[in-house]
């Protein structure tokens with residue numbers, strides 16, 4: 001097998017590859033645009049997944065949209081785009097607009113929630129989504145559905161008790177869950193080596209008797225292969241898997257963070273030289289699927305699409321002050337005394 005046959009052995013068509021590249025470009029452009037809008041004072045706060053697009057697209061492509069329960073965390077812009085959320089919908093949430101389909105403008109940046117796409121509501125306390133995913137998988141099994149649950153989290157989340165409880169329960173009941181760690185090396189300012197006694201997140205799988213796989217998270221095809229295999233195990237009743245996608249967060253933790261206080265420019269530059277988008281672009285060019293010129297043209301189109309979506313969302317109506325409690329507190333059902 002030559003290096004240019006990798007996608008063929010994975011059963012991915014040229015149009016799959018183009019879509020994957022588009023999603024990576026779109027997520028990057030969207031997240032970068034959000035930073036500009038913060039600087040312009042049009043968005044209060046943002047969090048992005050720049051650098052993690054290969055991990056996210058590789059994983060999302062291996063799932064069944066609308067069937068599998070997906071519990072993405074706040075960096076997963078590319079995951080939600082892959083599952084069918086539009087650029088404009090993400091911006092509506094970023095601007096906190098009334099018709100934001102995630103929360104009507106109530107939630108923080110990138111706190112996803114789209115039940116009709118089976119994107120489960122994102123909870124802010126780190127790692128709480130893991131037991132939620134286990135609950136989704138248990139519910140799917142009890143109702144006889146073929147759905148699995150895929151849940152993502154950062155390396156910091158593996159230090160939480162929720163991680164242990166979720167993996168332990170899922171392993172005992174052999175539930176169809178894929179635990180997907182986007183190990184971007186830091187939990188805000190804390191490097192992974194200062195919070196883990198073992199060198200790899202995947203090493204922890206042994207404690208639960210489940211497969212633990214470390215994969216190059218900047219290689220979209222390698223991630224796809226690992227998640228597809230885990231999905232196969234889950235659907236075959238073989239239980240959960242833990243996948244660690246090793247990657248890097250290019251931008252500060254959020255728009256409220258100054259990452260120069262805890263990591264060097266040299267370190268960031270070294271990881272940026274392994275940019276997953278450039279790497280996949282190189283593969284597509286090598287295969288003759290997308291020339292560098294066509295790739296550059298696509299990137300220009302994506303930037304224009306992202307800018308247009310941001311403009312439309314910016315013009316959308318704000319939530320009305322009298323609706324401030326809606327979606328936050330339960331409302332009396334009509335015709336019922338409270």
Ligand SMILES: Cc1ncc(C[n+]2csc(CCOP(=O)(O)OP(=O)(O)O)c2C)c(N)n1
Nearest residue numbers: 124125126153154155156157184186187188
């Ligand atoms: C229980 C809890 N403690 C602290 C925080 C504040 N906080 C938000 S994100 C974060 C770091 C999470 O790091 P990691 O899981 O590695 O994900 P990353 O942000 O690096 O992608 C922290 C400490 C929180 N949201 N919840």
